[in-house]
Amino acid sequence: MCNNKEKEPIVVLQTSYGNIKIKLYNETPVHRDNFIKLAEQGFYKDLAFHRVIKDFMIQGGDPKSRKTESEDDLLVVEEKKMGDTTTSEIKFPMYYNKRGALAAARWGDAENPTRASDASQFYIVTGELAFDEKLNELEKTRFERLKQRIYNKLQSDNKDSIKAYYKEGKREEITELRNKMLADAEKEAEARREEILYTEAQREFYKTRGGAPHLDNEYTVFGEVLEGMDVVDKIQNVKTNEKDKPIERILMNVVVLEK
Known part of the structure; x- marks a missing residue:
């Protein structure tokens, strides 16, 4: 072939x-x-x-x-x-x-x-060798980092609205927007979870080599x-x-x- x-x-x-x-x-x-x-x-x-x-x-x-x-x-x-x-x-x-x-x-x-x-x-x-407990912990940490990066990008995308709300003293709107960004970040991170998970082959490599x-x-x-x-x-x-x-x-x- x-x-x-x-x-x-x-x-x-x-x-x-x-x-x-x-x-x-x-x-x-x-x-x-x-x-x-x-x-x-x-x-x-x-x-x-x-x-x-x-x-x-x-x-x-x-x-x-x-x-x-x-x-x-x-x-x-x-x-x-x-x-x-x-x-x-x-x-x-x-x-x-x-x-x-x-x-x-x-x-x-x-x-x-x-x-x-x-x-x-x-x-x-x-x-050095790394086993499932450590790899599981790293996956959790990596998920939180992914979520934070998504949230940071959403903050950047909405910076004009955030500045305007602060300038106008609209605290409720700021809270509502922040909660929405947090929810959106959680949802997107969950949809992209495969990006941060180890395959079985990778886990085996880390555990043996x-x-x-x-x-x-x-x-x-x-x-x-x-x-x-x-x-x-x-x-x-x-x-x-x-x-x-x-x-x-x-x-x-x-x-x-x-x-």
Whole structure:
């Protein structure tokens, strides 16, 4: 039978500890193309993994971590300001933060309500096992977040009416509109509940191989490790300081193998 599925690009993440072979998802084309472009430009050459947390993830791709003469010039996470971003392509539940997932780092919702991705930083999930009790709890939390986002959008859509009611002192109308928006948000969230639920296959993966499910539906997952998780594990086990930065610089480069 003919397979019409578009071929997925393959890249190799070269590190001080060995190579990691990764495929990029075609369903996240903005992140796929951006990652390939940066790799072909040599952007990632001599950058370092600047954040490593055992049983969670390894993170790199920040230009401030580029190899320098002085260790003091390396990235200090607390001083970094939000820079260039890439449009969010969150495809949960299709893609999730399973062990081996490649995803884009981003700033929090307060600074970044659209959940846009950092233009170059990425992480690879190592994670830990997660069982039904935790996954059920995360689904409930995710439902409340979905409902809040819907409500926030309704507030934005009705901001002119809300301002007018406040200006005119129409408290009853404000209460009535708020109650209607809450009801509408609940109804829409319920209709979209499938967006935040795990499949049985995903639950089985988390229970047997692990990951970081608390990041699901919050960050753009745009690829996964095909070979080299042993290298990822070596990196996640290095010694780090109190800021989760490796004591010894771990360099990287990204080479496009197939596209």
